[in-house]
Amino acid sequence: MKAGIGQPLSLLLKACPLVDHLSLYDVVNTPGVTADLSHISSVAKIDGFLPADDGMKKAFTGADIVVIPAGIPRKPGMTRDDLFKINAGIVQGLIEGVANYCPDAYVLVISNPVNSTVPIAAEVLTKAGKFNPKKLFGVTTLDVVRAETFVQAITGTKDPAQTVIPVIGGHSGETIVPLFSQAKPSVDIPKEKLDDLTKRVQFGGDEVVKAKDGAGSATLSMAYAGYRFAERVMQAAKGKSGVVESTFVYLPGVDGGDAIAKETGCQYFSVPVELGPQGAVKAHNIVGSANEYEKGLLQACYDGLKGNIEKGIDFVKNPPQKSEK
Template sequence: MSSPARGVAADLSHISTKAKVTGYLPADDGLKAAFTGADVIVIPAGIPRKPGMTHNDLDLFNINAGIIRDLIIGIALYAPSAFILVISNPVNSTVPIAAEVLKKHGVFDPKKLFGVTTLDVVRSETFTASVVGKSDPSVFKVPVIGGHSGDTIVPLLSLSEPKVELSDSDRAALVHRIQFGGDEVVQAKEGKGSATLSMAHAGFHFAGIVENTFVYLSGVPGGGAVKDIVAGLDYFSVPIELGCPSGAVKAMNILPQVSEYENGLLEVAYTGLAANIKKGVDFIVGAPEAK
């Protein structure tokens, strides 16, 4: 482990909770030591976006795809029954990469693989509260479906609880800000990183009974009904009922409830998602196995 990483592990280990924090070196079977016996594995690893870089940037994909592939191989070998939460961008592609690696090793359980898209939900609550002049964003619940990049992110403002009344221009501006909110952080950090603290909150938030998450639809109960609507896409983010020990208990099909405007957003999202998913699958299928 590099000195900064060792320092982070030591720093976290001083927090007064029941959690025990340890760090492992890549050498000496560090990956095996870290994964063996794990019930939940959260993967935020990879390079962050830089100004002007989209979630689909080739450099971002090529580096992070390789990192995800190698980590998932480790999970397949040492923690095949663990819940896997993928944060590393581009989620629309890294989750299919993870699935294909797990398939190759014969340990793929679609009910335990999740792309964490909760940050889009967090942003939708925060930005909606700002637009309507409410001081407490936590009172809003806004489903966000689709994927986790740009116009594949589809906030369902028509299903917001409590209901919000927006002009057409305010709605369009709010949707755009939710879809591209990550760019604000990337630009503000001036090339020194992307969303980390808000993402940490979103990752912590991913513990509810129902969460929006990017899953392999055919492997989740109820996912087939969603797949029939979303142009046959294999992966899609919808509200998922979670439970132990199985993981994804049910995909909640809220698509018949969306507005005409949101159906238009979805048509755009389907095209982008199809390309993102194929990119991830192609990275593994037919590729030589990493050593």
């Protein structure tokens, strides 16, 4: 596991009492990380694999949940398109492994750009005849966590997580739409602070990149968010009722999703989704309840999100040509 999201996420999952067995898979470092984590006195047994000797097959076979944080950060001189092609290819390969070795697993995609990698995953699984839209989730929980945290400065509540704030749309920039008007309990945000608060949720990642001064991005907070969503999926899988989390899903494949797809013009969208033992039970349509300010944000979201989704689908249907060496 590289020193990005994967290691802190693995630590959180190893410590989670809901996890019986944790298998790590990466192209480097997995044996060392596994040995380190194996000394933790928690319930989960742990093993780790590299690509050699059918490592992916061994790691994935029998898995109930696959969490994918894989990818590389953008390096100097690398365009966003270069980065997309690399990370899209990594996700594609891992999802092919899911299709081959654990097609019934819940699949939680953290790898950016989520707006495109989730459609990539769906296309790969569909080609393999293994796509269950009720078990494919794009993890957008960091946007929710940021909204909860940043609004605390206004509300003054002791525990920010006790304020439920739906964040819908996608998982980058203007595609992220926090619906503060639907917070529970309700929050009173001064009008002059709303723009800055909204932009901070949308572009919180930039804040971390700047603070780390080129040495990284939002890895620790993303690991926490990935863990929080995985924990909720596990709770629902084990029979806990009333579990609802915002997540990026293929709307036509989830009950209640068709109405949201019709209203937004997007096949993939993050909305609050009720989770159960079989995955996504129902997508909650809260789009129409947005206030006028939020409806303006949503229009910008739709415009950006549609292009992101198409880019992911096209990556699988029309693979980029490999350059000749």
